[in-house]
Amino acid sequence: MTRADGTRPSVYPTVLYRDAQAAVRQLTEAFGFTELAVYEGEDGRVAHAELAQGNGAVMIGSKGTGSRFDEAMKGTGPTGVYVVVDDVDAHHRRAVRHGAEVLMEPTDQDYGSRDYMARDLEGNVWSFGTYAPEIPG
Numbered sequence: 001m002t003r004a005d006g007t008r009p010s011v012y013p014t015v016l017y018r019d020a021q022a023a024v025r026q027l028t029e030a031f032g033f034t035e036l037a038v039y040e041g042e043d044g045r046v047a048h049a050e051l052a053q054g055n056g057a058v059m060i061g062s063k064g065t066g067s068r069f070d071e072a073m074k075g076t077g078p079t080g081v082y083v084v085v086d087d088v089d090a091h092h093r094r095a096v097r098h099g100a101e102v103l104m105e106p107t108d109q110d111y112g113s114r115d116y117m118a119r120d121l122e123g124n125v126w127s128f129g130t131y132a133p134e135i136p137g
Contacts, residue, residue: 008132009056010084016073020046020062027051033058036133041065050133057133072103072117072125080125084132088114091128 017023024046027033033051041047045062059082063070073080085091088106095118096102103117103125115129 008084010132012057012059012082012084012133014059014061014069014080014082014127016061016063016070016080017046018063020049020060023060024049024051027058027060036136052136059133068104069117069125069127072119075123080127082127082129082131084130085128086130088116088129092116095128 015023024035024038028035028051031053033053036050036052036057038049039047041062045065047061047065047067049060051058051060061067061069063073069080092102092106095116100118100120103119104115106114106116108114109129109131111131113129113131115127115131117125117127119125
């Protein structure tokens with residue numbers, strides 16, 4: 001989603017659900033989100049979905065997939081948040097310098113992003129990366 005000033009949002013809340021397909025339906029039907037993309041795994045569960053609301057978006061997926069993010073979310077707080085940053089490695093160095101618990105070192109992903117994951121003091125998982133979804137405006 002590109003805003004009128006030419007920028008994209010830099011924070012995309014990420015939430016996992018036991019039934020992500022039902023969540024997509026509720027968020028779009030009951031709460032007015034716009035479905036931008038839904039990617040299903042071979043098992044038919046939602047691997048990744050992007051839903052827009054206003055000038056922001058939320059990324060959702062299914063619990064129990066065994067992905068690095070899914071594993072990191074076990075026993076954590078109620079949510080994870082993805083934040084777009086320009087320089088993942090510099091951001092990671094700062095986090096390490098300040099004692100953040102790093103769950104995944106900076107990694108180049110298949111979909112073109114470079115990102116890393118860290119856990120905050122309350123157990124929430126924060127992902128920082130270069131991937132910024134295009135959201136029609």
